[in-house]
Amino acid sequence: MGRVSLTRLGIAAALGACGCAPAPAPVSAPIVVDLPPVPASSATASPRPQPPPERPPASVVGRWEGTGHQSDGASWAMQVEILSLDAGLCATARYPSIPCASEWICTSTSDGASLRAHERVTEARNVCLDGDVTMSLTPGGELDWHWTGKDPTGEVTAEAVLRRVK
Numbered sequence: 199m200g201r202v203s204l205t206r207l208g209i210a211a212a213l214g215a216c217g218c219a220p221a222p223a224p225v226s227a228p229i230v231v232d233l234p235p236v237p238a239s240s241a242t243a244s245p246r247p248q249p250p251p252e253r254p255p256a257s258v259v260g261r262w263e264g265t266g267h268q269s270d271g272a273s274w275a276m277q278v279e280i281l282s283l284d285a286g287l288c289a290t291a292r293y294p295s296i297p298c299a300s301e302w303i304c305t306s307t308s309d310g311a312s313l314r315a316h317e318r319v320t321e322a323r324n325v326c327l328d329g330d331v332t333m334s335l336t337p338g339g340e341l342d343w344h345w346t347g348k349d350p351t352g353e354v355t356a357e358a359v360l361r362r363v364k
Contacts, residue, residue, distance in 0.1 A: 257310040258333065259283060262341050262360035266293070269355040276358060278343075283308035288315060298322030302331060311335045317345065327354065 262278040274296050280289040288304035299322070302315035312334035319326045329347025336342050341360040346353065 257283070258308065258313050258335060258341060259310075261363040263363050264341075264343070264358045264360035266343075266345070266356050266358040276360070277363075278341075278360060280313065283310055283313070288313070291317065293326060296322065296325055298326035300326065300328075317347075329354075333360075 259280050259282070262280070264276055266274050266276045268274075274293050277292045277294065278289060279291075280302075282288040282304070285304050285306050287301055288308075289302035291300045291302065293299070298319060300317045300319045302317050304313060304315045306314065308314075313332070315331045317329050317331050319328055327347040327349055329345050331343065331345050333341050333343040336359075339362065341362075343358045343360055345356040348354065
């Protein structure tokens with residue numbers, strides 16, 4: 199414990215000045231008061247640094263490009279623009295090397311890092327197929343895209359890794 203030494207004269211003067219008590223006769227003997235110790239860290243501590251504000255979660259919304267690879271060996275360029283995370287029309291896709299285009303109808307509201315949609319071909323329906331799309335952000339910030347559809351011979355799958363276009 200720390201000790202503070204006060205004289206009775208100092209205490210009497212303080213009490214008399216505030217009107218709290220009548221001033222006793224001055225005495226020069228010290229009074230010793232025991233105080234609890236003050237932790238060293240609080241006496242010299244500086245304010246804790248605040249953590250940086252949390253970054254908003256990454257979102258699939260934006261423009262993406264890459265090359266799709268189909269289960270039968272075919273490959274094609276693809277350009278995707280994800281417009282919304284809400285259920286309903288949420289994205290458009292172009293496949294310029296085929297060429298065909300589609301719109302994606304999201305089946306539910308997205309969490310921002312993944313998306314599920316039904317792809318409906320809008321241009322060149324005789325070349326491209328409707329299908330179901332799932333995609334999610336990778337830790338590296340790319341979009342992992344998977345597609346499943348059917349042609350006359352059976353189920354067809356495709357996948358791609360898309361990169362964000364600035």
